[in-house]
Amino acid sequence: MAECIHGFDEGLCDICYPRTAPEPVRAVRTSTIRETRTTRASTPRVAGVVSAPPSLKLPGRRVFHVTHVRTLESIALDGALRADAVPDVDVSSATTRELRATATVPDGRAVAEFVAFALAQDSTRWEQLRDGAEGAHWSDAARAARPTEFVLLAVPVDALGADLVFADGDSGASGTRFAAGLDAGTAALRRLHASDPDFRDAELLAAGPVPLDAVAIVTVANDRVRDEVRTLFANAGLPAPRIAVYPPLFQSA
Incomplete structure (x- = not known):
């Protein structure tokens, strides 16, 4: 898969592949769990309207996992992403965790037993x-954190193993549906x-644990966070993955 100098797949970098026309204004997205459920249930599924390539x-493909840099330090010390790990900065509300603990995939396992990745960067x-x-999805810690405090881990699907579940939404x-x-x-x-x-709402669930050496790229907001990520990997005795500094990904929409 071709990549630009900033570490992104071909066509995904606004610097190396500038857009020729402005993107259409996105519709306002729902911000509560109740609204999200209503929207997901009422979204029409019309097969064949747009042919898939x-x-x-x-x-x-690569899939993406967002985490706070303080939580990444614990992940590095553990050497893997684990579904049962307690994050240092928990951005999910208690309601969100309860819903994911009670929602089940086709074989009966809870969604919370998996490491979740987004399909879209x-x-x-x-x-x-x-x-x-x-909204109700998020914790007070999430509201208090700045976007620049987070990092985006890109992992190839091929590195996640065979025990995977695709979710067409939250x-x-x-x-x-799974x-x-x-x-x-x-x-x-x-x-x-x-x-x-x-695929902005879709997720890929991996049974895990997902070893940290499966991470292809860590995307950060600035040079300071890049250096912090390098240091925490070194302190954990791990080789640092590729680190891409890409501020636009951390700006408000």
């Missing part, structure tokens, strides 16, 4: 978090393309 599949949840973390929402495994997940991803070609 033949190359659209889970293998070969600029996912809806990351947009909400850097826009002030309003994994804790009642209207979300597909287990790479083949079924790819089929669900292609169906979702018709109504959400950017």
Whole structure:
């Protein structure tokens, strides 16, 4: 997969691949769990309206995990992303954690037993978090944190193992549908393309633990955080992954 000098996949960097026209204004997204459930349940699924390209599949893609830099330090010391780890800065509200603990994937396991990744680099949840973390999804710690305090971990799907579940939306929402495994997940991803070609709400759940050496790129907001990430990896005795400094990804939408 081709990358630019900033560490992004070809076409994703606004510096190396400037947009030729302004993006359309996005519709206002819901900010509460109740509203999200209603929106997900009422979104029409019209297959075939927009044909998915033949190359659209889970293998070969990268997925993304947002975490606070203080939590990343604990992850580095542990050497892996784990679903049962207690984050140093917990951005999820108690309600969100309860919903993900009670929501189940097709084989009966709870969503909370998985490490969650966003399909989109600029996912809806990351947009909400850097826009002030309003609504019932987020904790007081999330609202108090600055966007520049977070980092974005990019992990190849191929490094996550076979025990994966694709979710076509927020994994804790009642209207979300799941597909287990790479083949079924790819089929669900292609169906979702018709109504959400950017996949901004979709998630990929990995049973984990996900070793930290599976991380391909850590994207940060500035040089200070880049140096902090390098130091915490060194203190943990781990080689630092590629670190991309890309301020636009940490700005409010």
